[in-house]
Amino acid sequence: MYLTSSSTRRYTVTLLSVMFSLVLMLGISEFVSMTASPFLLFYEAVMLSAWYGGIRPGLSATSLSALASWYFFISPTYSFNLNLLHFIRISLFILQGVFVSILCESLNTT
Numbered sequence: 001m002y003l004t005s006s007s008t009r010r011y012t013v014t015l016l017s018v019m020f021s022l023v024l025m026l027g028i029s030e031f032v033s034m035t036a037s038p039f040l041l042f043y044e045a046v047m048l049s050a051w052y053g054g055i056r057p058g059l060s061a062t063s064l065s066a067l068a069s070w071y072f073f074i075s076p077t078y079s080f081n082l083n084l085l086h087f088i089r090i091s092l093f094i095l096q097g098v099f100v101s102i103l104c105e106s107l108n109t110t
Contacts, residue, residue: 010053011060017045018064026072038073039065039093046097050104058104062097066090 021041025034034040042065050058071078074086082090 007053010049010057013052014045014049014057014061014064017048018042018061018068021045021065022068022072025069029073034073035075038069038089042066042069042093043096047100047104050097050101051107054108055101055105058101059098062094062101065097066094069093 021044025041028034042061045065046058046061049061070080070082070086070090074082074090
C-alpha cells in the first residue's frame with residue numbers, strides 16, 4: 001500500500017490532533033489532576049480524525065491517544081505498568097474510539 005496525498009493529509013490531521021491534545025493535556029495537568037480523567041481531550045482528537053479521515057485514521061488516533069494517555073497520565077506516570085482498573089479504563093476508551101470511528105465511516109460512505 002502506498003500513501004497518496006489524500007491519505008497523507010488524513011494521517012497528518014490524525015497525528016496533529018493527537019499531538020495538540022497531548023500538549024494541551026500536559027499544559028493543564030499542572031493545574032488539574034489528570035488521573036481522574038486521563039482521556040479528557042483525546043476524545044476530540046479521535047472524533048476529528050474519524051470524521052475527517054474515516055475509520056483507519058480514527059483507529060490510529062484511538063491507538064495513539066490510548067498510548068499517550070497511558071504513558072503520561074495514568075499512574076504510575078511515565079511507565080506502561082497497569083492494574084486491572086486502568087486496563088478497564090483504557091479498554092473502554094478504545095472501545096468508544098472504535099465505535100466513533102465506525103460511525104464516522106458509515107457517515108462518509110452514505
